[in-house]
Amino acid sequence: xxxxxxxxxxxxxxxxxxxxxxxxxxxxxxxxxxxxxxxxxxxxxxxxxxxxxxxxxxxxxxxxxxxxxxxxxxxxxxxxxxxxxxxxxxxxxxxxxxxxxxxxxxxxxxxxxxxxxxxxxxxxxxxxxxxxxxxxxxxxxxxxxxxxxxxxxxxxxxxxxxxxxxxxxxxxxxxxxxxxxxxxxxxxxxxxxxxxxxxxxxxxxxxxxxxxxxxxxxxxxxxxxxxxxxxxxxxxxxxxxxxxxxxxxxxxxxxxxxxxxxxxxxxxxxxxxxxxxxxxxxxxxxxxxxxxxxxxxxxxxxxxxxxxxxxxxxxxxxxxxxxxxxxxxxxxxxxxxxxxxxxxxxxxxxxxxxxxxxxxxxxxxxxxxxxxxxxxxxxxxxxxxxxxxxxxxxxxxxxxxxxxxxxxx
Numbered sequence: 240x241x242x243x244x245x246x247x248x249x250x251x252x253x254x255x256x257x258x259x260x261x262x263x264x265x266x267x268x269x270x271x272x273x274x275x276x277x278x279x280x281x282x283x284x285x286x287x288x289x290x291x292x293x294x295x296x297x298x299x300x301x302x303x304x305x306x307x308x309x310x311x312x313x314x315x316x317x318x319x320x321x322x323x324x325x326x327x328x329x330x331x332x333x334x335x336x337x338x339x340x341x342x343x344x345x346x347x348x349x350x351x352x353x354x355x356x357x358x359x360x361x362x363x364x365x366x367x368x369x370x371x372x373x374x375x376x377x378x379x380x381x382x383x384x385x386x387x388x389x390x391x392x393x394x395x396x397x398x399x400x401x402x403x404x405x406x407x408x409x410x411x412x413x414x415x416x417x418x419x420x421x422x423x424x425x426x427x428x429x430x431x432x433x434x435x436x437x438x439x440x441x442x443x444x445x446x447x448x449x450x451x452x453x454x455x456x457x458x459x460x461x462x463x464x465x466x467x468x469x470x471x472x473x474x475x476x477x478x479x480x481x482x483x484x485x486x487x488x489x490x491x492x493x494x495x496x497x498x499x500x501x502x503x504x505x506x507x508x509x510x511x512x513x514x515x516x517x518x519x520x521x522x523x524x525x526x527x528x529x530x531x532x533x534x535x536x537x538x539x540x541x542x543x544x545x546x547x548x549x550x551x552x553x554x555x556x557x558x559x560x561x562x563x564x565x566x567x568x569x570x571x572x573x574x575x576x577x578x579x580x581x582x583x584x585x586x587x588x589x590x591x592x593x594x595x596x597x598x599x600x601x602x603x604x605x606x607x608x609x610x611x612x613x614x615x616x617x618x619x620x621x622x623x624x625x626x627x628x629x630x631x632x633x634x635x636x637x638x639x640x641x642x643x644x645x646x647x648x
Contacts, residue, residue: 243271243292249300254283256609257512258306261449262416263380263401264423265304267408268296274401276377280451281511282399303427305419309518310426311615316557321617322583322590323553324523327560329582330552331532332567332574342393344476345531346550348572349415349442350393352527352562354386355571356413362440366407367392367415368400375473375486376455380404394477395444397506398455413440417449418522419513425524435558443522445530447588448514450506458505459486462494475501480548481531499543516599518613520589526559527552532577533585540587551582597622598629602636607644 240248246269253259261282266272271288293299301307317325333346339354340347353365364382369392371377378400383389402416408424410433416424421443428438459473460466469489476482476498484501487493514520522528532551533541552574554560566572583590597618600610622629 241292242294242296243269243286243290245297246292246300247286249297250284253304253306256306258609258611259283259511260305260417260419260513260517261399261401261511262305262420262423263403263407264420264427265300266401266404267427268293268299268303270405274404276399276452280399280453280456280509281449282401299427299430302430303423305422305426306513306611308426308612308614309419309422311519311523311613311617312425314556316560317555320579320583321621322593323521323579324519325555326579327554327557328563329554329577329579330563330567330572330574331577331581332550332552332572333548335570335573339390339393340548341479342390342477343548344393344395344482345480345529346548347393348550348552349444349529350389351571352442352566353383353392353413353415354389355566355569356440357384357389358386362413363409363411365389365413365415366402366439368396368402370396370473375470376459377452380407382406394474394482397450397475397502398452399449408439410437410439413442415442415444417446418443418519418524418528419446419517421522421524421528422519440558440562441525441527443525443528445522445528445586445589446514446517446520447502447507448510448517448520450509451511454506454509458484458496458501459494461505462486462496464488464492464494475506479545481543481545497543513611516596516603516610518593518596518616518618520592521553521586523555526556527554527563529553530582530586532582535585539584541585551577551585553579553582593618594621594625595628595632598632599636601629602633602638603640605633606637606640608640 269292271290272284273287274282313319317327334340334351339351343350356362369381371379378396378398472487481498483495485495530551532549
């Protein structure tokens with residue numbers, strides 16, 4: 240069997256098992272692979288060129304793809320928090336620039352850092368995602384080199400996009416990607432033995448999952464702009480905190496709904512399977528990860544009242560910590576140190592998922608589904624601490640997976 244055939248077989252298996260996250264890392268292993276939107280509304284790797292496929296690409300794929308394995312890490316100088324992963328320092332922060340703060344999803348911190356990095360020449364470019372200008376319902380990868388481009392890319396995109404791709408991991412650049420993309424990038428860089436001076440800066444954010452493109456298309460139509468209506472713009476969040484899901488038609492009509500409604504009732508229900516069993520929604524493999532630092536109610540659940548944006552920033556490496564200290568000193572960011580437990584306290588989705596994931600994985604496996612290998616996340620310890628909840632979650636996962644398999648999904 241040829242190198243290309245072995246790699247294609249490995250990729251097809253991950254996709255067929257539902258374990259593909261759509262990160263695009265496999266396209267870095269073989270130039271003949273590309274990420275394309277499929278009928279189910281997710282981006283998946285497809286063979287569009289002849290390669291050449293490098294020798295041993297299938298073995299490299301097995302060590303890099305988050306659909307095969309994800310390994311927790313504790314970089315030098317960090318302390319491992321059981322729910323948040325490695326922490327060198329933690330901050331409550333927002334962009335000093337009011338425009339960037341308003342435009343971003345929470346405090347505009349990643350947008351401010353991206354702008355500062357390219358304007359000062361600390362990196363040559365930043366790879367991230369933004370609205371597709373031709374079809375704003377879609378999300379596309381983009382390379383930023385100016386403040387204007389960073390501003391145009393501000394705000395979360397709750398649609399399928401593969402940030403990783405040819406040129407994404409330039410050693411003098413930076414990447415702002417989902418946790419699975421940070422994981423794949425870090426695992427590839429580790430495999431290649433690159434030192435810090437040959438590695439791009441990895442920035443990430445807390446992620447609840449990637450919804451199908453169909454969810455966005457349906458929501459826009461339900462709000463009053465049916466399929467075929469030309470759009471000038473669409474944003475999911477930002478332009479306030481948390482901001483509203485908003486679509487602007489080419490004829491000037493504008494429709495919107497709250498973040499709580501758009502995510503809770505529509506987008507969040509359409510996330511892919513790999514996201515439902517993700518061990519790391521907090522960007523553990525990055526140098527810096529950002530999260531909403533929500534106000535909460537008496538139960539500890541976020542309160543989605545419009546306010547000035549505020550982020551929690553976690554430096555996960557010494558490199559990330561040093562960069563944040565410099566950004567605060569330069570007046571790029573405003574904020575103060577924060578205890579990691581305070582972040583965990585306002586992120587109930589992430590903490591609950593980490594605590595109950597072992598049960599979900601066991602239930603899925605019992606129902607006949609293959610799951611990725613997760614190393615070092617302490618999932619067994621969480622399961623042992625609350626075995627009743629683990630059992631309950633496992634039974635529910637078993638029933639859902641068995642029902643889906645019987646229906647051919």
